[in-house]
Amino acid sequence: MNFPPDSPPAAQHAARSASSDADLLTSHIGGDPHAFSEIVRRHRDRMWAVALRTLGDPDEAADAVQDAFVSAYRKAESFRGEAAVTTWLHRIVVNACLDRMRRKSIRPVADDELVEAAERDTPMPDQTGERDVSMEVTAALKLLPADQRAALVLVDMMGYSVEDAAQVLQVPTGTIKSRCARGRAKLAPILSHLRNRSDLSRVSSAKGAELRDG
Amino acid sequence: MTGDTHYDLEILAELAEGLLDDATAVRVREHLAVCDPCGESLADLAAVREMLAAMPVPAMPMGVALRIDKALGAEAETRKAGGGLRLDEAPDWDRIMGDSPWETAPSLPMTASTPATPLVPAARPAPQPAPSLPEPAVVGLGVLADDGTIVPARRRKASRRRSWAMPVAASVAAAAVIGIAGASVTMLSASGDEVRPGDHNLALPPAPPSVSSSTGALGPGSTTPGRSYVISKSDFNYSSDVLNGPLATYVGATGPGSDGAPSVDPTVVRCVTKISERVGKRLHSETAAKPIGVDQALYQGNEATVMAFWKDRLRNAVWVYVVDSNCANMRPPAVARWQ
Numbered sequence: 001m002n003f004p005p006d007s008p009p010a011a012q013h014a015a016r017s018a019s020s021d022a023d024l025l026t027s028h029i030g031g032d033p034h035a036f037s038e039i040v041r042r043h044r045d046r047m048w049a050v051a052l053r054t055l056g057d058p059d060e061a062a063d064a065v066q067d068a069f070v071s072a073y074r075k076a077e078s079f080r081g082e083a084a085v086t087t088w089l090h091r092i093v094v095n096a097c098l099d100r101m102r103r104k105s106i107r108p109v110a111d112d113e114l115v116e117a118a119e120r121d122t123p124m125p126d127q128t129g130e131r132d133v134s135m136e137v138t139a140a141l142k143l144l145p146a147d148q149r150a151a152l153v154l155v156d157m158m159g160y161s162v163e164d165a166a167q168v169l170q171v172p173t174g175t176i177k178s179r180c181a182r183g184r185a186k187l188a189p190i191l192s193h194l195r196n197r198s199d200l201s202r203v204s205s206a207k208g209a210e211l212r213d214g
Numbered sequence: 215m216t217g218d219t220h221y222d223l224e225i226l227a228e229l230a231e232g233l234l235d236d237a238t239a240v241r242v243r244e245h246l247a248v249c250d251p252c253g254e255s256l257a258d259l260a261a262v263r264e265m266l267a268a269m270p271v272p273a274m275p276m277g278v279a280l281r282i283d284k285a286l287g288a289e290a291e292t293r294k295a296g297g298g299l300r301l302d303e304a305p306d307w308d309r310i311m312g313d314s315p316w317e318t319a320p321s322l323p324m325t326a327s328t329p330a331t332p333l334v335p336a337a338r339p340a341p342q343p344a345p346s347l348p349e350p351a352v353v354g355l356g357v358l359a360d361d362g363t364i365v366p367a368r369r370r371k372a373s374r375r376r377s378w379a380m381p382v383a384a385s386v387a388a389a390a391v392i393g394i395a396g397a398s399v400t401m402l403s404a405s406g407d408e409v410r411p412g413d414h415n416l417a418l419p420p421a422p423p424s425v426s427s428s429t430g431a432l433g434p435g436s437t438t439p440g441r442s443y444v445i446s447k448s449d450f451n452y453s454s455d456v457l458n459g460p461l462a463t464y465v466g467a468t469g470p471g472s473d474g475a476p477s478v479d480p481t482v483v484r485c486v487t488k489i490s491e492r493v494g495k496r497l498h499s500e501t502a503a504k505p506i507g508v509d510q511a512l513y514q515g516n517e518a519t520v521m522a523f524w525k526d527r528l529r530n531a532v533w534v535y536v537v538d539s540n541c542a543n544m545r546p547p548a549v550a551r552w553q
Contacts, residue, residue, distance in 0.1 A: 033290060036286065037283070037286070040282065040283075040286065044274045044279060044282065045271075045272075045273050045274050047274075048272060048273070048274035048275075048278065049271050049272055052272055053269070058275070058278075061278075062275075062277075062278040062281060065274070065278065065282065066278075066281055066282050066285050069282050069285070069286060070285050070286060070289055073286055073289050073290075074289065133265060133268070134269055134270060137265055137266065137269055138269075152266060156262075156263050156266035156267055157266045157267065157269055159267065174233070177231040177232070177233055178228070178231070178233060180227075180231060181224065181227035181228045181230070181231045181233060182224055182227065184223075184227045184230075184259050184262045184263065185222070185223035185224040185226070185227040185259065186223075187262045187266075188223050188227075188255065188258040188259050188261075188262050189223070189258070191258075191261070191262055191265055192258045192261070194261075194265060195257075195258065195261045
């Protein structure tokens with residue numbers, strides 16, 4: 001017996017890699033069985049970052065991202081192209097997270113192994129001081145109301161513009177700014193003791209720029 | 215504003231965002247020029263932004279990526295099947311399929327020489343997580359009892375919301391793959407084909423025997439007098455892809471050489487008998503069909519018993535039944551390739 005190559009021909013694959021997200025989504029709607037996988041491959045890390053930070057819990061984040069991608073797979077036809085595919089995907093992921101936060105009380109199980117896996121796979125800065133900062137920031141974020149947290153994740157953590165965040169969350173830009181302002185005001189006293197622990201201005205400006213430019 | 219002397223953090227944060235009206239902004243700025251504590255607060259606010267921006271960007275863990283591939287693979291199958299029915303709606307497949315001639319079932323390659331049907335693409339890049347991999351064992355939500363024990367997920371009821379998206383890796387809950395000794399050999403000589411495992415582009419999970427050997431007491435397979443087939447237990451988490459075949463390396467992998475007499479749940483035996491009779495009827499045979507292999511395992515993360523029966527030996531076709539602990543079909547009985 002002679003099995004055909006399991007993957008599509010290389011040329012086809014290359015063409016797919018060069019396609020825009022919108023083209024891929026169109027192909028997916030048209031029945032291309034590989035198109036959506038490519039979209040997932042392109043954006044999963046970013047979606048994971050958004051979900052993990054919004055929810056602060058790898059197990060919850062995994063469920064949310066999975067829900068979101070499956071939902072996007074099903075609802076692909078509803079994408080109308082007035083926004084970027086990435087904006088649309090972010091919206092679905094963020095909504096999945098917010099939805100999950102609202103019914104958090106029914107969450108039945110935490111999976112320690114998944115948590116460990118997430119920690120293992122997360123690049124940790126070599127300075128233990130920074131790891132503490134990271135954990136404290138994560139814990140502090142959880143104290144914020146969901147809408148403020150979502151805004152801060154998109155704008156301050158992911159480095160998106162206020163306009164992009166407004167599109168994702170489907171609220172006016174002023175609302176994003178206001179949520180960010182209130183969220184930062186709540187975080188400031190909680191995190192102020194970290195300010196002098198590490199040379200944040202040096203570390204973060206490089207990293208912040210990288211995030212924004214990336 | 216706190217009293218007449220200082221502004222609170224929220225006002226300062228709004229100033230930084232340009233949200234204050236001009237008059238207020240001017241007043242706050244004038245205050246900031248002379249008030250060190252408020253200047254300090256403003257610096258704290260700026261530091262918050264810096265700290266948030268400095269958080270490491272995590273990559274999606276492999277286990278999560280696999281789960282998602284798996285869920286999308288299941289989604290693709292549903293789509294391929296017309297999208298009308300979803301697994302989580304637990305349709306009564308027996309009723310739906312009851313009157314159908316087998317030929318109307320989803321067509322699969324029946325002969326060894328037919329190229330394999332392309333597998334569900336979303337799941338393809340993901341090697342099947344096998345229990346022996348250090349993959350996080352993900353237990354489907356809703357199958358963990360309050361006391362921490364794993365409760366067999368019940369279709370229809372348990373975790374309906376997630377049932378279409380069961381995690382790839384299954385828990386270490388015991389599962390049994392029932393293998394038929396020698397069946398694959400017989401099949402091979404019948405088709406004149408030879409086993410070429412290397413042909414598969416799929417990453418095959420370790421064969422059940424190696425899995426079972428690590429689970430100790432469960433033992434890989436058992437035969438008892440009066441039962442002509444072997445019931446094996448593997449931890450393998452079957453996907454729809456795998457169940458399209460070839461199945462010989464999975465369901466048929468456990469030979470009789472495996473000793474030990476694990477206690478086989480009598481309800482499983484009864485279920486196999488029931489399904490065997492049903493298959494026999496479908497084959498218009500007077501007697502019950504004989505399973506080629508029975509495997510207590512997992513299907514998309516849920517405890518399942520997988521059974522294979524010959525549909526047509528010469529055409530390398532088997533019927534595959536996947537049933538839950540109540541002997542109800544977890545997916546429509548389907549034709550698969552054996553080799």
